[in-house]
Amino acid sequence: MKIYRLKTIQNLPISQNEAWDFLSDPKNLKRITPDYMGFKIVSGTSDQMYAGQIIQYIVTPILGIPTSWVTEITHVKEGEYFVDEQRFGPYALWHHKHFIKPITKGVEMIDIVDYKIPLGILGRMVHPFLVAPKLKEIFDYRKKALVELFGPYPS
Numbered sequence: 097m098k099i100y101r102l103k104t105i106q107n108l109p110i111s112q113n114e115a116w117d118f119l120s121d122p123k124n125l126k127r128i129t130p131d132y133m134g135f136k137i138v139s140g141t142s143d144q145m146y147a148g149q150i151i152q153y154i155v156t157p158i159l160g161i162p163t164s165w166v167t168e169i170t171h172v173k174e175g176e177y178f179v180d181e182q183r184f185g186p187y188a189l190w191h192h193k194h195f196i197k198p199i200t201k202g203v204e205m206i207d208i209v210d211y212k213i214p215l216g217i218l219g220r221m222v223h224p225f226l227v228a229p230k231l232k233e234i235f236d237y238r239k240k241a242l243v244e245l246f247g248p249y250p251s
Contacts, residue, residue, distance in 0.1 A: 102209045102228075104239065105204060113175065115203045116196055122137060122141050125153075127245070128245075138152040148170075149168065153167070163186050188219075193209075
């Protein structure tokens with residue numbers, strides 16, 4: 097069994113509370129997801145994130161094929177981190193940790209996604225040229241969108 101990992105780090109010139117308020121609201125995911133993904137929340141949003149929260153989405157990641165995706169928020173430490181795990185969807189495993197910590201002049205956000213591709217050897221074969229580049233593209237888009245929303249981190 098092969099489990100892959102994607103890790104991204106981004107600094108933003110906002111407070112920890114501002115970062116938390118934005119990132120912990122599932123409704124904001126659409127704002128930082130590429131339009132071609134056809135991202136739509138079907139159910140599960142609430143005013144405050146909580147452990148056990150189930151969120152249902154429709155996404156169109158590849159070839160314009162709509163895919164149902166159900167995640168559960170499994171861990172929450174207010175203002176610091178949360179974890180979402182796929183319950184149903186395109187991956188055999190999806191475990192996404194979001195960390196927010198204060199730094200000088202802003203926050204550091206770390207995303208760590210551990211994931212497994214379905215379809216055994218076929219999935220492992222398409223990973224390097226289809227899945228891994230697509231995930232990198234989505235997270236690169238997210239970084240760019242966050243800079244457009246909150247400004248660049250000062251050097």
